[in-house]
Amino acid sequence: MDDFERYRRELTAHCYRMLGTPEDAEDLVQETYLRAWRARGDYDASRASFRTWLYRIATNACLTALRSRGRRPLPMDLAAPDEDPHGPLRPGEVPWLAPFPCDPAEEAAARGSMRLAFVASVQYLPARQRAVLLLRDVLDFPAAEVAVLLETSVAAVNSALQRARARVGRLAEHDVDATAAREVVDRYVAAFEAADVEGLSRLLARDAILEMPPVLNWLIGRAHYASFIERVYGMAGTEWRMLPVWANGQPGVAAYAAGVAHSLQVFDVRDARVARNTVWVVPELFGRFGLPERL
Structure with missing residues (x-):
């Protein structure tokens, strides 16, 4: 179990970037560990590290979850700004992007990828493009490894990454005091x-x-x-x-x-x-x- 627990926080952050809410992220990490425990006999250390194997399970769990869940936006992504600060408040019915407890040191290690603006922009990507962008630009997995994780080709990974970057841009590290x-x-x-x-x-x-x-x-x-x-x-x-x-x-x-x-x-x-x-x-x-x- 120690091997599982040492990766819990980073897997939760990954699932949060995929799904946009800490609650869903924690649920998916629990699902990841359940799947990993059931499949522990199939793990082959000669094919992938334990961390990579967990990320494969977590990413696929997120992709499955996203089939039935829409993106999580913020209000400015859905409507024009209000001109009257004293006008009626309009309740929204959509599930919103939610904040994630994360201090500056952890954010710095994540290279700007936990900031609200980045997580909100990632929500606009199709699920697989989202996964490729996060695995390649945030987690620095090689294209060949991402191809194995997502059961696709290196060419498909590179194409998805190019499209994702065209929409979101490259991850920019924030040097914030x-x-x-x-x-x-x-x-x-x-x-x-x-x-x-x-x-x-x-x-x-x-x-x-x-x-x-x-x-x-x-x-x-x-x-x-x-x-x-x-x-x-x-x-x-x-x-x-x-x-x-x-x-x-x-x-x-x-x-x-x-x-x-x-x-x-x-x-x-x-x-x-x-x-x-x-x-x-x-x-x-x-x-x-x-x-x-x-x-």
Whole structure:
């Protein structure tokens, strides 16, 4: 079992990139281990390493799961931005991309492949192209090995990779100063908890994006963002506490309104400004980050 457990975290990350949700990823890793245990007598170390064998089982389990599951988007992938920050909120019925607990060190080792923007873009690829891109560009498996994993030819792997890169682009490693990004978010939190909308606005990029699964609404621009925050205070009051978390290698917060879990927020910080805030108004996510639903 030690051989199985040593790969659990990286297999979960792989399945998360394939499926877009930690819950599905964990289920698929459990399915992978069940399949591997049943087939342990068939494993041949002369043909593949134990790690490669597990990735083959996990990838095929994900491909099977994706036949009955659609991609997991974010609101800005589905609709135009809202022009009125005080307009009606529109609930979405689709399963959303979900955040993954992951600190900057783990994200750095993953070469930018856990960031929300990358995982969201991968969701647009057909399942097999998605698998090829992740196996080749994220995990650095040779084309010949990927061909064996997916039971196809090297030519087919190279063709799929070329098409995937044309749509998503090559994986770019993010050289982000995690400490500096956290400091920006800490100043944002201080302004938010003080209900200082003007101070908060100064921390936003001019084209800052705010999106809020599970509603379809999303906003772009500093003025719209700040106006919506004023609306939040009108709806939920000004008694807020925000606890720091890391998700997808990005700084985030768990936000409590009057001591009750409200939202899990993940920030994209660029040039010392908040460029994007994805706000999951899903209190059930707090448990995944080891946090209570009430303070």
